[in-house]
Amino acid sequence: MKRIFCCVALILSCLSPLAFAVQAPQNPAADTQMAAKTQVDINKADAATLALALDGVGMAKAQDIVAHREKIGEFKSLEDLEQVRGIGPATIARNRDKILILPKE
Numbered sequence: 870m871k872r873i874f875c876c877v878a879l880i881l882s883c884l885s886p887l888a889f890a891v892q893a894p895q896n897p898a899a900d901t902q903m904a905a906k907t908q909v910d911i912n913k914a915d916a917a918t919l920a921l922a923l924d925g926v927g928m929a930k931a932q933d934i935v936a937h938r939e940k941i942g943e944f945k946s947l948e949d950l951e952q953v954r955g956i957g958p959a960t961i962a963r964n965r966d967k968i969l970i971l972p973k974e
Contacts, residue, residue, distance in 0.1 A: 910969045911950065912943040923964045930955045944970055 909922040911934060919931035926934070930953070937953045938944065947968060950956045961968075 908967055908969050910971045912938060912970060922967055923960075924967070925960045925963055926956075943973070946970065 907922045909918055911919065914922070916928060916931040916935045919934055920926055920928045923931070933953050933955060934950070941952070944950060947961050947965065947970070950961055950968075951958065
């Protein structure tokens with residue numbers, strides 16, 4: 870009886886990871902495409918969202934954007950982003966269609 874239980878447990882432990890692999894295939898290309906189509910409000914988004922949505926903006930630059938926003942206040946234009954260390958005209962141009970600046974509600 871103990872052998873049967875061990876065999877069943879072994880079979881179930883082998884099948885469980887396979888079930889997850891079949892149910893949730895990983896597709897990094899789809900995640901990248903989704904991030905490329907995403908628009909983000911730079912006055913409301915957190916650092917993780919900014920890093921995902923904006924090309925050439927990693928977590929450190931995204932955290933700098935959030936810190937600048939909290940210290941100075943909301944961004945009024947795209948060009949205001951140039952005040953953030955590491956963000957220049959090329960980064961803004963690359964992300965112009967992804968960045969939103971929505972009015973306060």
